[in-house]
Amino acid sequence: MRATALARNALRQPALRSAEWAACRRSFASSAPPSIRPQTSSKLAPRTAQWQSCRWQSAAAAIQEAAAHDPTNLTQDAIVENLDPKEAARLDKVRNIGIAAHIDSGKTTATERVLFYTGRIKDIHEVRGKDAVGAKMDSMDLEREKGITIQSAATFCDWIKKTPDPVTGELKDEKYHINLIDTPGHIDFTIEVERALRVLDGAVMILCAVSGVQSQTVTVDRQMKRYNVPRISFVNKMDRAGANPWKAVEGINQKLKIPAAAVQIPIGAENEFKGVVDLIRMKAIYSEGENGEIVREDECPADLKSLAEEKRALLIETLADVDENIAEIFLDERTPSPDEIKAAIRRATISLKFSPVLMGSALADKSVQPMLDAVVDYLPNPAEVENLALDRKRSETPVKLVSYNSLPFVGLAFKLEESNFGQLTYIRVYQGSLKKGANVFNARTGQKVKVPRIVRMHSNEMEEVQEIGAGEICAVFGVDCASGDTFTEGGLGYSMNSMFVPDAVISLSIAPKNTKDTPNFSKAISRFQREDPTFRVHNDSESGETIISGMGELHLSIYVERMKREYKVEVVTGQPQVAYRETIQSRVPFDHTLKKQTGGAGDFARVVGFMEPTGQLGENEFEQAITGGTISEKFLLACDKGFNASCMNGPLLGHKVMGTYMQINDGATHMTDSSELAFKNATQQAFRKAFLAASPQVLEPLMKTVINAPNEFQGNIVGLLNKRNATINDTEIGAEDFTLTADCSLNSMFGFSSQLRAATQGKGEFSMEFSHYAPAPMQLQKELVAKHEKERAEKNKK
Numbered sequence: 045m046r047a048t049a050l051a052r053n054a055l056r057q058p059a060l061r062s063a064e065w066a067a068c069r070r071s072f073a074s075s076a077p078p079s080i081r082p083q084t085s086s087k088l089a090p091r092t093a094q095w096q097s098c099r100w101q102s103a104a105a106a107i108q109e110a111a112a113h114d115p116t117n118l119t120q121d122a123i124v125e126n127l128d129p130k131e132a133a134r135l136d137k138v139r140n141i142g143i144a145a146h147i148d149s150g151k152t153t154a155t156e157r158v159l160f161y162t163g164r165i166k167d168i169h170e171v172r173g174k175d176a177v178g179a180k181m182d183s184m185d186l187e188r189e190k191g192i193t194i195q196s197a198a199t200f201c202d203w204i205k206k207t208p209d210p211v212t213g214e215l216k217d218e219k220y221h222i223n224l225i226d227t228p229g230h231i232d233f234t235i236e237v238e239r240a241l242r243v244l245d246g247a248v249m250i251l252c253a254v255s256g257v258q259s260q261t262v263t264v265d266r267q268m269k270r271y272n273v274p275r276i277s278f279v280n281k282m283d284r285a286g287a288n289p290w291k292a293v294e295g296i297n298q299k300l301k302i303p304a305a306a307v308q309i310p311i312g313a314e315n316e317f318k319g320v321v322d323l324i325r326m327k328a329i330y331s332e333g334e335n336g337e338i339v340r341e342d343e344c345p346a347d348l349k350s351l352a353e354e355k356r357a358l359l360i361e362t363l364a365d366v367d368e369n370i371a372e373i374f375l376d377e378r379t380p381s382p383d384e385i386k387a388a389i390r391r392a393t394i395s396l397k398f399s400p401v402l403m404g405s406a407l408a409d410k411s412v413q414p415m416l417d418a419v420v421d422y423l424p425n426p427a428e429v430e431n432l433a434l435d436r437k438r439s440e441t442p443v444k445l446v447s448y449n450s451l452p453f454v455g456l457a458f459k460l461e462e463s464n465f466g467q468l469t470y471i472r473v474y475q476g477s478l479k480k481g482a483n484v485f486n487a488r489t490g491q492k493v494k495v496p497r498i499v500r501m502h503s504n505e506m507e508e509v510q511e512i513g514a515g516e517i518c519a520v521f522g523v524d525c526a527s528g529d530t531f532t533e534g535g536l537g538y539s540m541n542s543m544f545v546p547d548a549v550i551s552l553s554i555a556p557k558n559t560k561d562t563p564n565f566s567k568a569i570s571r572f573q574r575e576d577p578t579f580r581v582h583n584d585s586e587s588g589e590t591i592i593s594g595m596g597e598l599h600l601s602i603y604v605e606r607m608k609r610e611y612k613v614e615v616v617t618g619q620p621q622v623a624y625r626e627t628i629q630s631r632v633p634f635d636h637t638l639k640k641q642t643g644g645a646g647d648f649a650r651v652v653g654f655m656e657p658t659g660q661l662g663e664n665e666f667e668q669a670i671t672g673g674t675i676s677e678k679f680l681l682a683c684d685k686g687f688n689a690s691c692m693n694g695p696l697l698g699h700k701v702m703g704t705y706m707q708i709n710d711g712a713t714h715m716t717d718s719s720e721l722a723f724k725n726a727t728q729q730a731f732r733k734a735f736l737a738a739s740p741q742v743l744e745p746l747m748k749t750v751i752n753a754p755n756e757f758q759g760n761i762v763g764l765l766n767k768r769n770a771t772i773n774d775t776e777i778g779a780e781d782f783t784l785t786a787d788c789s790l791n792s793m794f795g796f797s798s799q800l801r802a803a804t805q806g807k808g809e810f811s812m813e814f815s816h817y818a819p820a821p822m823q824l825q826k827e828l829v830a831k832h833e834k835e836r837a838e839k840n841k842k
């Protein structure tokens with residue numbers, strides 16, 4: 045048991061009955077570290093003086109032990125449990141949230157309303173709106189033209205919530221500061237969602253009232269689970285024909301496996317949608333005025349009373365399954381009060397056991413304000429989220445970060461952006477505060493950097509600030525780093541985990557049309573690479589071409605377009621290439637000698653061992669099992685390097701190798717002719733020979749493809765998929781539309797979007813996401829290998 049816990053337990057023994065006890069407790073409470081201070085008098089009733097002294101002794105010993113073993117953690121734990129009331133009050137009014145959802149669910153439209161109702165913007169502009177201005181958060185020209193979000197955008201606003209006074213019941217204004225990130229829906233820009241969720245404390249998951257849970261909803265659900273992000277759900281587009289919020293609620297429960305229940309029911313639907321009934325207070329809420337800015341409350345309409353009661357009972361029942369307090373009330377057959385229900389929703393949402401579902405229509409300006417109230421009511425403040433760093437000074441021990449301004453600074457750079465004023469680095473401050481002009485240390489490089497300028501971002505605009513407090517998000521200028529770097533105040537050895545970066549699945553060759561544009565081309569490439577970890581660039585060693593790779597055709601085409609617009613570089617691109625992989629299927633021994641001893645300094649290295657599949661299509665593994673020192677440590681390191689180099693450039697197609705194990709267990713070294721280079725080369729030659737003899741196999745990426753179209757086109761789409769040898773996994777047929785889920789090879793999907801458009805009169809849509817690697821059909825493997833051999837031969841001729 046950890047020493048802190050020991051100390052705490054010592055104090056939680058049945059307590060003493062003595063007059064001095066209370067005084068003693070008071071004095072201890074002021075001197076002991078907060079984490080082991082006595083809690084409430086009901087928990088620790090006095091008993092006997094002897095016992096008391098015994099308890100103090102064991103507690104004191106435990107504190108000393110704790111401090112000796114784990115001084116930092118003791119302090120951190122203590123602070124977490126006993127937040128300074130002033131800091132706690134400040135943090136209680138902060139929310140860091142993200143909006144994430146399937147493509148086109150209305151994230152940007154909803155964010156526009158949030159900014160309008162909080163007074164951040166004066167007018168509402170629509171995505172693809174007639175006024176051609178575009179929504180605030182889609183600030184790139186390309187975003188406005190295409191009507192899609194490409195980059196996540198950060199902003200902040202203050203929401204004034206009407207809160208009843210606990211004593212008088214009178215409504216008073218409470219101001220909450222919300223930092224908000226609007227994320228893209230397209231899977232091609234998934235890294236934007238990934239890094240936003242990495243640093244946010246809570247999220248609003250938007251669903252379409254007609255479609256419910258869609259393919260990208262499943263993806264963002266996975267991402268929210270990856271970073272333990274609590275979420276509220278908002279069923280948008282209640283004004284659309286076919287709107288049905290209950291389909292979305294069922295989808296969250298069934299498909300995402302999150303207990304969820306509506307906290308509102310709609311008043312009217314489709315173009316008769318007027319507002320919602322709040323099931324907790326049983327009040328109707330209407331958004332009125334030109335832009336829905338006037339929130340009017342009324343009695344629940346009589347014709348909705350029975351539905352409201354039914355859904356309220358369902359809400360309480362669902363909560364009883366995930367919250368002990370409500371379970372007890374439920375068992376006592378008592379009806380929980382509105383405050384009890386709200387408190388239970390908050391507890392269950394923050395502990396990731398539940399998601400409350402709200403509904404409205406962002407476009408029709410209805411019911412967005414109650415969603416903002418729910419952000420405040422149910423999503424955690426920064427002090428309620430456990431954030432850990434690894435303390436590298438103490439063998440990577442995890443430490444809790446505490447959103448205290450007075451503690452040493454710790455922040456994570458989660459996004460980089462090139463601006464007119466230089467590199468802009470977005471930082472989430474986890475602990476301490478960041479001041480203009482302060483020096484901070486990059487935990488990865490150990491470099492000290494001065495922070496010359498701090499700003500708060502409002503989409504593409506910025507507001508200069510002198511200081512940013514713990515638990516907040518800001519951007520800084522002049523701090524050179526990589527995405528995912530941790531910054532600390534010098535004394536700490538803390539480092540935070542970065543975000544998950546998915547592998548690229550598609551690549552293409554690219555070059556500037558005119559050689560005079562090469563400097564700008566290089567600038568653009570290096571900027572995009574720094575900003576986006578899923579955009580990768582390498583030079584093909586054989587062709588000398590620059591190859592860019594990324595998450596999909598759209599992803600790469602956006603960068604090609606940005607080069608043209610932002611850097612005035614016209615480029616030529618090759619055909620998109622699939623990121624194949626190579627592996628082996630059997631065990632093959634090798635005994636390879638590299639020998640060049642023709643007078644003068646020669647080359648000599650002998651490596652003996654075997655290669656075999658690792659058993660799963662994951663990381664490659666290299667191991668040495670040398671006995672008797674036939675190969676020295678230094679040369680074995682060179683063998684390891686040779687192995688890694690071979691894995692980057694597979695013998696079949698020159699693509700990456702996966703799932704391959706190589707062991708070197710014997711060999712020979714020459715007194716003078718052996719060198720690191722000789723062993724590296726010998727390993728690479730042995731690798732190639734053994735690989736080709738070990739039933740090599742080409743692997744191709746399979747994509748989870750989800751297609752949605754009106755029912756009448758089902759036959760056409762199944763026909764398209766059959767031609768592509770797709771495996772259809774699921775078909776869901778709704779009243780008008782159907783949704784089909786299939787595994788398709790990426791190779792077969794080039795040009796699919798135009799064929800789908802033709803086959804569905806432009807009414808079908810699809811999304812594609814990497815699923816896994818699987819063996820390519822034999823015929824395709826033969827063709828690919830033959831093509832690769834031919835290209836190699838031609839290059840060798842040149």
Ligand SMILES: Nc1nc2c(ncn2[C@@H]2O[C@H](COP(=O)(O)OP(=O)(O)OP(=O)(O)O)[C@@H](O)[C@H]2O)c(=O)[nH]1
Binds near residue numbers: 153170193228230
């Ligand atoms: N009928 C209706 N349409 C809506 C509503 N909210 C958004 N839309 C429309 O849906 C389309 C997509 O809206 P966006 O706000 O761009 O959706 P998004 O989720 O931000 O889109 P991406 O970031 O590109 O995934 C636009 O044409 C909006 O006008 C709504 O409540 N009702």
